[in-house]
Amino acid sequence: MRYPEYRPRRLRKNGLLREMIRETHLRPDDFILPLFVRPGKGVKKPISSMPGHFQLSIDLLVKEVKEARALGILGVILFGIPEKKDELGSEAYSKDGIIQRAVRQIKEKVDGILVITDVCLCEYTSHGHCGVVRDGRILNDETLELLSRQALSHAEAGADIVGPSDMMDGRVGAIRKILDENQFEETPILSYAAKYASGFYGPFRVAAESKPLFGDRKSYQMDPANGDEALREVQLDIEEGADMVMVKPALPYLDIIFRVKQTFNIPVAAYNVSGEFAMVKAASKLGWVDGDQVMMESLIAIKRAGADLILTYFAKEAAQKIESGK
Numbered sequence: 001m002r003y004p005e006y007r008p009r010r011l012r013k014n015g016l017l018r019e020m021i022r023e024t025h026l027r028p029d030d031f032i033l034p035l036f037v038r039p040g041k042g043v044k045k046p047i048s049s050m051p052g053h054f055q056l057s058i059d060l061l062v063k064e065v066k067e068a069r070a071l072g073i074l075g076v077i078l079f080g081i082p083e084k085k086d087e088l089g090s091e092a093y094s095k096d097g098i099i100q101r102a103v104r105q106i107k108e109k110v111d112g113i114l115v116i117t118d119v120c121l122c123e124y125t126s127h128g129h130c131g132v133v134r135d136g137r138i139l140n141d142e143t144l145e146l147l148s149r150q151a152l153s154h155a156e157a158g159a160d161i162v163g164p165s166d167m168m169d170g171r172v173g174a175i176r177k178i179l180d181e182n183q184f185e186e187t188p189i190l191s192y193a194a195k196y197a198s199g200f201y202g203p204f205r206v207a208a209e210s211k212p213l214f215g216d217r218k219s220y221q222m223d224p225a226n227g228d229e230a231l232r233e234v235q236l237d238i239e240e241g242a243d244m245v246m247v248k249p250a251l252p253y254l255d256i257i258f259r260v261k262q263t264f265n266i267p268v269a270a271y272n273v274s275g276e277f278a279m280v281k282a283a284s285k286l287g288w289v290d291g292d293q294v295m296m297e298s299l300i301a302i303k304r305a306g307a308d309l310i311l312t313y314f315a316k317e318a319a320q321k322i323e324s325g326k
C-alpha cells in the first residue's frame, strides 16, 4: 500500500494517537544519577560547566540521594574527590576513603536505592592517570591489584554494584576473583566495557579534579574510530564475569550501543557524559536550542538505540518531567 491509500501522517494526527503507537518510553528507573562527593561538612561547591551539579560533602550527598529516590530513580553512581592524592592513589582503596565513607552513610540512611561505585584510580592519583605510572607508561598488570583492592573495599563498605571504568586489560576478571574470594559473589559488576578516549569528558575532569597531568588516555581508552573493537571489549568483559556492560559516551556512539545490544544478551548501560550534558545546557542558555526538548530527545534516542540503563546528569530533571506527565 502506498500514497494516497497509505498516509503515515494519519497516525501522527494528534497527541493521543501519537502516544498510542509510541515505541519507546522513558521512565525514571531508566536513569542512574552520577554524583561527586568531597570531604567536609555542609559543602556544596557548584561545578560551573555542569549547572545543577555540585561537589557535595557526605551529609549533603545523602540528602541528594534521598531526593533522587523520591523522584523514582533507583541508582546513583559515586565519584570521589579525596583528601589527598598520591602516586599510587591510596585513598581509592582505603577503608576510610571518601567513597567508602559515603557508601556506608547512604546505605545506613537511605532505603530503596542502589549505590554503584566507580572503580578507577584517576581521581586519586597525583598524576591523574587511571593506573600505575612508571617511566611515563601506564602499567596494566600492576594496576589490576590496586583496582581489585578498591572494588573489594567498596563492596565491604556496602556498595550494591561496582563499576570499573579504568579500561585496563583483565580488570573484570581480577575484580570478580577478589570479590568471590571474599564472599561477595553476589555483588554485580557493571563494566565500562567500551569506553572511548573522548573529548566529551572535559567537564567531568574539572568536576572530579582528574585531568591527567601529562599525556592522554589513548593508550587505554578506545579509539573513537573503532566499532568492531568495542564488540571484542564487551565480549572479553562478559567472559571475565561482567553482569552488565556500558558504552561511553552515548550520543556520538549510538551505533555501538545498537551493535552491543543486538550482539549480546546482557543488560546494556550507556553513559550520557558530562560534555553531552554541558553542550545542551550551554546552547539552551544561549537560547539556541530548547534545553528540555533536546534533553528528552537525547535520552529517548539512547534508549531507542538499545540502552537498558542511562547514566545521565539529566536524571533528576528528566524524571521530574516524566512524572509531571509532559
Ligand code: PBG
Pocket (backbone or CB within 6 Å): 118, 120, 121, 122, 123, 165, 166, 200, 201, 202, 203, 204, 205, 210, 217, 272, 273, 274, 275
Ligand atoms: C574515569 C571516568 C571518567 C568519566 C567517568 N569515569 C573520565 C575519564 O576517563 O577521564 C567521565 C564521565 C563524564 O564525562 O561524565 N574514572
